[in-house]
Amino acid sequence: MDAATIQAMIENGLPGAQADVNGDDGVHFEAQVIATQFAGKLPLARHRLVYATLGDLMGGAIHALALKTLTPEEAAARR
Structure with missing residues (x-):
């Protein structure tokens, strides 16, 4: 498994997300x-x-x- 594949899976699973x-x-x-x-949403729900975007890869690969x-607002406040 590589970081680029995980990034793509997260971004595809959460449309508009930046990973x-x-x-x-x-x-x-x-x-x-x-x-x-x-x-x-609370951190656990986030x-x-x-994790849902990665499916069975979590705990495996x-x-x-x-x-x-x-959120985008939280990220902007950190800049």
Whole structure:
């Protein structure tokens, strides 16, 4: 598994989302995902939305995925 594939899966699964995925060993990754779909949701619900885009790869080909999930407004406030 590679970071570019995970990024594409997240962005395809959450239309309009922007994902930045990193990971050098092929099984441990970290991602920052910015999506309007996160508005009004608690962190666990946001993470579940991202995990749903990856399906059975979670816990298999993707051993670990550390997530930072933000709405576009939250991301803009951090800049």
